[in-house]
Amino acid sequence: MTKQQLIDNIRRKRSFLCVGLDTDIAKIPQHLLDLDDPIFAFNRAIIESTAEYCIAYKPNLAFYESLGSRGIASLEKTLEYLKAYHPDQFVIADAKRGDVGNTAEMYARCFFEKMHFDAVTLAPYMGADSISPFLGYQGKWAILLALTSNRGASDFQLMRTAKGDRLFESVIKASMQWAGDDAIMFVAGATQAEMIADLRKIAPQHFLLVPGIGAQGGSLRQVVENGMNRDCGLIVNASRSIIYADRGPQFDAAASQAAAQIQSEMDEYLREWDL
């Protein structure tokens, strides 16, 4: 999906919400457990009940990998379903990968060609040649961890370099030499809203993937005030607060309602920003 298509989707659907498909077999409703593939059944129901309120889905691969080959099969079915029935959704592999050249190439082929993800999250620690294999695909995206939403973000990401930048700022500046804002996005946690403004000074045009609202406690308004640009420039993720809004038989209606509520708040912000 190109940047313009993403922007068009946001304007048309009045939403910049991403639903995190962090599907945990221990947390899905009891009645699904008798089905052949409970993980896929849950995902399909969540997608059907939230698709009108969001523009993106983001499976965190850990949840699928932790179930072994069976979990990966559920993920593959979820992706095929999205591609067949919701081709306008931007689908992000939350994989946080980062490996040397030939292994990175293998991951890129896996996520972009085999599984048809639009984007993949990547850890920048290993540098340019761990990222560049993801940058040669038209309409596909590398989303670099810059400023994450967890407490440990302060251990290294906020460390001052000898040049006076914080490490996350060095990561952003370096990556801007590798590709433009049509191929790279950055992760910026909602729990670090005031620092999103600093990030915007370096990367005014880039889209940001913002986790941390909902269960993690970040404020959507603060994210918008610090991070929105004239293209919107934000994809804001919520996972647990939507997919586990209710854990009984009405889970899908509850998810729908939770997503609709965020979408309606987003619509207001988009109007405030004349979008």
Add this chain to the structure above:
Amino acid sequence: MTKQQLIDNIRRKRSFLCVGLDTDIAKIPQHLLDLDDPIFAFNRAIIESTAEYCIAYKPNLAFYESLGSRGIASLEKTLEYLKAYHPDQFVIADAKRGDVGNTAEMYARCFFEKMHFDAVTLAPYMGADSISPFLGYQGKWAILLALTSNRGASDFQLMRTAKGDRLFESVIKASMQWAGDDAIMFVAGATQAEMIADLRKIAPQHFLLVPGIGAQGGSLRQVVENGMNRDCGLIVNASRSIIYADRGPQFDAAASQAAAQIQSEMDEYLREWDL
């Protein structure tokens, strides 16, 4: 596996070699492709022909994930095989993961409880709470990326911080507050041999996992001179130069010979260091 067991294995087998199971369906001998599970068949043959010369195996998960659920099934079978027939081998998940707390916990359970790996490689960018879930398991190890063997290592890992350290040195110092040398190892690329000496000044007791000899061109002698300590303290990995030593029907004999040659060189170094 505890640190003492690992040291005992190294002394007994006169080897600190790790064989990297970077098994690529496009590179394995033709005659295996007709089998039910060519990846597992290849791994089993490689393990049988190299086990006497090495003390560890390291599947890079990218190679299995890139084949989807089928690839993960091959990996699971390989691990079950190792556990059943070679329980004295130290088995490393080369996963380079790094994610927030609850996801990291899920990965730790997956690699240590479900798949019975002894160790997992982790990217440190997200800080303490992305690593600590891996540190509570007796006899299991977190192997942190410190100084990698690729060119991009210089982009961030060698960056000077305001305190005067390079980033990889800050990572090592910080992680030493999280756990001791019985739970943490560091990745240090053989292509950076002179910097391994700097790393040793900070972490004299830790085991180092050293990729980059063989196909990547690092020198085993230089690694030993800069990195060996009185426990050996090194696990040196070779992948392609062993598993693809010959790509015809005699691949296993060729792998055996390639591993034996490295082991014999390692035996010499161990004797030079009175081990």
